[in-house]
Amino acid sequence: MSRPRIVIVGAGFAGYRTARTLSRLTRHQADITLLNPTDYFLYLPLLPQVAAGVLEPRRVSVSLSGTLPRVRLVLGEADGIDLDGRTVHYTDPEGGGGTLSYDRLVLAAGSVNKLLPIPGVAEHAHGFRGLPEALYLRDHVTRQVELAAAAGDRAECAARCTFVVVGAGYTGTEVAAHGQMYTDAQVRRHPMRTGMRPRWMLLDVAERVLPEMDERLSRTAERVLRQRGVDVRMGTSVKEATHDGVLLTDGTTVDTRTLVWCVGVRPDPLVESLGLPMERGRLLVDPHLQVPGRPELFACGDVAAVPDLYQPGQYTPMTAQHAWRHGKVCAQNVAASLGIGGERRAYRHRDMGFVVDLGGAKAAANPLGVPMSGPVAGAVTRGYHLAAMPGNRVRVAADWLLDAVLPRQAVQLGLVRSWSVPLESASPEVARVPGRPDVEPAGTRAGGDSTARRPEAGAAEDRPGGDSAKGQPDAERAKAHLSGEPAKNQPGGEPAKGQPGGEPAKNQPGGEPAKNQPGADTTAEARPGGESAKAAGPRPAAHAPGKPRKTSKPSTAPKPSAVAQQAERAKPAGASGATRSGSPGSRAPSRSAGPPADPGPEPPANQPPPGPDIAPGPVKRTDGRAAEGDS
Numbered sequence: 001m002s003r004p005r006i007v008i009v010g011a012g013f014a015g016y017r018t019a020r021t022l023s024r025l026t027r028h029q030a031d032i033t034l035l036n037p038t039d040y041f042l043y044l045p046l047l048p049q050v051a052a053g054v055l056e057p058r059r060v061s062v063s064l065s066g067t068l069p070r071v072r073l074v075l076g077e078a079d080g081i082d083l084d085g086r087t088v089h090y091t092d093p094e095g096g097g098g099t100l101s102y103d104r105l106v107l108a109a110g111s112v113n114k115l116l117p118i119p120g121v122a123e124h125a126h127g128f129r130g131l132p133e134a135l136y137l138r139d140h141v142t143r144q145v146e147l148a149a150a151a152g153d154r155a156e157c158a159a160r161c162t163f164v165v166v167g168a169g170y171t172g173t174e175v176a177a178h179g180q181m182y183t184d185a186q187v188r189r190h191p192m193r194t195g196m197r198p199r200w201m202l203l204d205v206a207e208r209v210l211p212e213m214d215e216r217l218s219r220t221a222e223r224v225l226r227q228r229g230v231d232v233r234m235g236t237s238v239k240e241a242t243h244d245g246v247l248l249t250d251g252t253t254v255d256t257r258t259l260v261w262c263v264g265v266r267p268d269p270l271v272e273s274l275g276l277p278m279e280r281g282r283l284l285v286d287p288h289l290q291v292p293g294r295p296e297l298f299a300c301g302d303v304a305a306v307p308d309l310y311q312p313g314q315y316t317p318m319t320a321q322h323a324w325r326h327g328k329v330c331a332q333n334v335a336a337s338l339g340i341g342g343e344r345r346a347y348r349h350r351d352m353g354f355v356v357d358l359g360g361a362k363a364a365a366n367p368l369g370v371p372m373s374g375p376v377a378g379a380v381t382r383g384y385h386l387a388a389m390p391g392n393r394v395r396v397a398a399d400w401l402l403d404a405v406l407p408r409q410a411v412q413l414g415l416v417r418s419w420s421v422p423l424e425s426a427s428p429e430v431a432r433v434p435g436r437p438d439v440e441p442a443g444t445r446a447g448g449d450s451t452a453r454r455p456e457a458g459a460a461e462d463r464p465g466g467d468s469a470k471g472q473p474d475a476e477r478a479k480a481h482l483s484g485e486p487a488k489n490q491p492g493g494e495p496a497k498g499q500p501g502g503e504p505a506k507n508q509p510g511g512e513p514a515k516n517q518p519g520a521d522t523t524a525e526a527r528p529g530g531e532s533a534k535a536a537g538p539r540p541a542a543h544a545p546g547k548p549r550k551t552s553k554p555s556t557a558p559k560p561s562a563v564a565q566q567a568e569r570a571k572p573a574g575a576s577g578a579t580r581s582g583s584p585g586s587r588a589p590s591r592s593a594g595p596p597a598d599p600g601p602e603p604p605a606n607q608p609p610p611g612p613d614i615a616p617g618p619v620k621r622t623d624g625r626a627a628e629g630d631s
Contacts, residue, residue: 003028003029003030003031004029004030004031004103004104004338005030005031005033005101005102005103005104006022006026006030006031006032006033006102006103006104006105006106006334006338007033007035007088007100007101007102007104007105007106008022008032008033008034008035008106008108009035009078009088009105009106009107009108009109009270010035010036010107010108010109010110010268010301010303011034011036011038011040011041011064011108012041012042012044012108012109012110012301012302012323013044013301013320013323013324013327014108014110014300014301014302014304014323014324014326014327014330015034015036015106015108015109015110015300015301015327016041016062016064016068016327016390017323017324017325017326017327017328017331018106018108018300018327018328018330018331018334019032019034019064019068019071019331020067020068020071020327020331020390021327021328021331021332022071022331022334022335023068023069023070023071025331025332025335025340025341026070026335026340027070028070029338029340030335030338030340031072032070032071032072033071033072033074033100033102034064034068034071034072034073034074035074035076035077035078035088035090035100036064036073036074036075036076037075037076037077037093037427037429037430038075038429038430039063039064039065039073039075040061040062040063040064041061041062041064041067041390042060042061042062042130042131042429043060043061043062043385043388043389043390044060044129044320045320045357045385045388046059046060046357046385046396047060047128047131047134047171048128048134048171048174048175048177048178048357049178049357050131050134050135050138051128051134051135051137051138051141051175051178051179051182052138052178052179052181052182052359052408053138053182053408053409053410054178054359054399054400054403054408055396055399055400056399057131057134057135058392058395059392059395059396059399060131060392060396061131061392062389062390062391062392063391066391067390067391074090074098074100075092075093076090076091076092076093076098077090077091077426077427077430078090078109078270079091079270080273081105081270081273081274083274083294083297086101086102086103086105086296087099087100087101087102088100088102088105093430102296103296103338104296104298104334104337104338105296105297105298106298106299106300106330106334107270107271107283107297107298107299107300107303107304108299108300108301108303108323108326108327108330109267109268109270109271109301109302109303110268110301110302110303111129111265111266111267111268111302111303111318112129112265112266112267112268112269112425112426112427112428113127113129113261113263113265113266113423113424113425113428114263114264114265114266115423115424116263118238118239118240118241119240119241120240120241120242121238121241121259121261121423122422122423122424123241124241124242124243124259125166125241125259125260125261125423126140126259126260126261126418126421126423127260127261127262127421127423127425127428128171128172128175128260128261128262129265129428129429130421130427130428130429130430131429132416132420132421132428132429132430132431133416133421133428135413135415135416136416136417136418136420136421137175137260138412139412139413139414139415139416140258140412140418141163141179141182141183141258142186142410142411142412143412144160144161144163144257144258145160145161145183145186145187145198145410146412147160148160148161148192148196149187149190149191149192149193151194152193154194154196155255157192157194157196158194158196158199158255159244159245159255159256159257160257161183161192161196161197161198161199162198162199162201162254162255162256162257162258163179163183163198163199163200163201163256163258163260164201164203164238164246164254164256164258164259164260165179165200165201165202165203165260165262166203166204166237166238166259166260166261166262166263167203167204167261167262167263167264168202168203168204168206168208168209168210168211168232168234169204169210169211169212169262169263169264170210170212170213170354170356171262172202172204172260172262172263173202173209173210173221173225173356173358174356174357174358174359175260175262176200176201176202176225176230177221177224177225177228177230177357177358177359177362178357178358178359179200180198180200180225180228180229180230180359181228181359181360182408182410183198183200184197184198184228184229185407185408185410186198186410189407189410197229199229199231200229200230200231201230201231201232201233201254202225202230202231202232202233203233203236203237203238203248204233204234204235204236204237205235205236205237205249206234206235207234207235208222208234209221209222209225209232209234210356210364212317213354213356213366214354214366214371216366216371217354217356217364217365217366217371220364220371220373220377221356221358221364224358224362224364225358233248236248236249236250237249238259241259244256244257246259261423265302265318266281267281267282267283267302267303267318268302268303268426269281269426270303270426271283271299271303276291276294277292278305279305279315280305282302282303282304282305282315282318283299283303283304283305284305285298285299285300285304285305285306286307287306287307287309287346287347287348288329288333288344288345288346288347289304289306289326289329289330289333289347290333290337295337298330298333298334300323300326300327300329300330301323301326301327302318302323304326306322306326306347309346309347309348310348310350316347316349321349321351321352321354322349324388325347325349326347329345329346329347332344332345333345352367352368353365353366353367353368353369353370354366355367355377355380355381355384355385356381357378357381357382357385358378360378361374361375361378362374362375362377362378363377363378363380363381363382364377365377365380365381365384367380367384382400416431419432420432420433
């Protein structure tokens with residue numbers, strides 16, 4: 001008799017705890033599969049310390065394979081669930097697809113950034129939900145301070161030294177508190193010529209900082225922030241965002257290059273595609289974390305609306321504290337439904353208090369309802385985090401000790417670029433990579449049926465080199481962040497000046513393809529690796545400004561040179577359909593059919609043929625005539 005199959009979607013607080021508890025309860029009596037985009041569990045409460053340089057990124061990343069025995073890890077993101085067929089379809093990090101069959105399914109996909117219909121926010125703001133976003137923010141803040149120190153213009157220096165954080169909740173408050181300390185330390189070691197000090201702003205439409213927590217915690221946190229120089233503005237938010245600054249709801253314009261979006265989170269849109277009863281984007285479950293009418297389906301964490309038995313009519317809030325405890329109860333009930341464990345349990349939990357790390361020795365905490373502040377609260381906060389982390393405790397404690405006695409390293413590595421961490425993303429824990437076939441962005445998965453699949457890989461809109469890269473995820477956002485002008489000496493770009501051959505003739509290998517030929521309309525954004533040197537340039541026109549658009553005709557096609565003919569003859573059979581530069585789906589520009597009117601003499605015998613992706617330079621004629629393409 002085969003063992004029952006359990007599939008867990010997501011390895012956040014709820015999913016990780018479910019997998020760990022099931023591994024202990026089942027003991028080889030069930031096959032447990034964990035589907036997650038990354039191979040680590042991220043301890044989110046310490047993410048602001050990664051952005052501020054207190055902790056190294058791997059300190060808050062706990063290995064899944066190293067801490068979950070008897071659990072099979074599958075790297076990928078679920079993009080379709082067939083409830084009747086009991087299968088989960090996923091896309092792996094390299095764009096391949098797969099299907100997992102299950103007897104019990106646990107949905108713990110977590111949450112993503114919550115967006116508001118504010119002009120410019122999706123294009124110019126960055127969230128704070130994953131490790132790539134924390135690494136980007138650390139590099140970006142370091143770079144802005146360094147550029148401000150070198151700037152001679154006072155207005156530019158002020159804009160680069162202004163950092164706006166929207167959302168005064170748990171995450172936003174900690175980001176602003178740690179960020180002010182980090183930038184102040186940079187300026188103390190390297191003062192600015194203009195004498196300015198970095199300025200952090202914390203905005204929220206609520207009346208106080210930490211509105212969802214105890215009022216005494218709010219007062220403590222706001223007092224610490226103001227003492228450090230953070231500009232706290234309650235009842236104010238962003239009305240419009242641009243590349244150069246933000247317009248606030250009170251009419252104030254703030255020049256800045258940094259906008260951090262910590263407004264809140266929303267459940268992963270995957271659960272909306274199931275067609276099951278929802279509660280404000282969360283899947284309705286009973287107190288046993290089971291979906292009514294679907295005995296094989298469980299949900300926990302941020303995607304589940306779990307009834308709060310201590311407050312009838314309410315649902316447990318979307319916090320790490322509840323998600324961690326959801327996972328334990330869910331695992332026990334899954335095992336009980338398979339006849340492996342004991343009886344089912346209903347979820348009951350009272351809040352044990354909250355802790356907010358404000359950097360240094362400062363914190364605000366109320367464990368078991370006892371309000372604390374200052375160094376005592378700081379010690380309680382760090383002790384709580386060490387006890388709650390499922391691994392890396394010694395490494396985290398060592399980093400805290402080193403940070404207390406050594407200065408922080410203000411170094412930008414440049415590993416994560418702005419366009420690779422868009423605000424609107426269904427996977428904030430995964431950075432976008434050039435040439436990676438990403439899955440659908442957030443919003444495209446919602447509203448479909450439970451058997452919805454990702455677009456076929458062979459669709460013309462999804463292939464690099466297709467018409468304006470239609471259908472590619474985040475294509476419009478990439479246009480806002482990437483310059484349309486391709487880099488020099490890159491495929492499809494202008495060859496470097498001073499190189500032999502200058503500008504290659506059109507329709508020659510490496511030159512500009514003829515209009516209406518394959519690849520002619522492929523922009524830099526659609527090519528893998530086509531990132532421009534400019535970070536936010538306008539999208540270029542498809543043709544040169546001021547020149548009419550040309551249409552290539554077979555009768556008027558330019559004559560291929562003798563070298564081009566020789567290279568064409570040197571190609572092996574079937575090479576004409578090969579892709580160029582490894583770009584899938586983008587074929588080499590086709591040449592006009594028919595022999596040329598005057599092919600000219602053959603090149604010298606010692607003239608090597610050009611490579612398939614290198615434009616031929618000037619060729620020395622042996623008959624005294626000027627070679628085609630010579631300047």
